[in-house]
Amino acid sequence: MNPPAVPSVLFVCVHNAGRSQMAAAFLSHLASGQVEVRSAGSAPAETVNPVVVEAMAEVGIDISAETPKILTVDAVQASDVVITMGCGDSCPIFPGKRYLDWKLEDPAGQGLDAVRPIRDAIETRIRGLLAELSA
Template identity: 85%
Template sequence: MSSPAVPSVLFVCVHNAGRSQMAAAFLTHLGQGRVQVRSAGSAPADTVNPAVVEAMSEVGIDVSAETPKVLTVEAVQASDVVITMGCGDACPYFPGKRYLDWTLEDPAGQGVEAVRPIRQEIEQRVRCLLAELGVQAAA
């Protein structure tokens, strides 16, 4: 008897330095290996937003070693669910993939105080996504 396939999710935003990094970190943390997680950007920044690093560390998740990655066709093809966060037409479309667009404020250029509510909204959405995928979220 084979085990069920592990769902694969790709988070995409323009710079892959804020929203998509937070979403990927929450899904990795809460999914505990039961979901394959990727993130990428259509025009990746050089580093993850320092306010995002600080905001995530406040909830016990370290993203300081993460680096923004360029969006590739292969990453989209390898994912079951593609969640865009403001990348618009820069995200390639493939039939048979599930696409979601999460409209979230961009944390670029903002301090940690402005990032906290974005972080909280992303965490809520990730928890809902896990439920939709039939994956029990970690406590």
């Protein structure tokens, strides 16, 4: 018997420097290897937003070594669930995939006080997603 396949989730935002990085980090942290996690951007930034890195460090998750990645067709095709966060029409759509669009404020250009509630909203959604995936 083959072990059950591990579900795969892809988080997509435009720059892959804030929301999708936080979401991927939370899911990786909370899923403990039970979910394959990817993140990407349609127009990736050069670095992850330093305020986002700081906000995640406050909750004990280090994403300082992460780098924004370009969204590829392969990444979408390899994922069971694709979660977009303000990526608009630039996200490719494939049949048979589950798509969720999370409306979240963009942390770009925001201070730590503005990023914390975005971080916390993402964590809440990740916990809900994890409960669904493990059901």
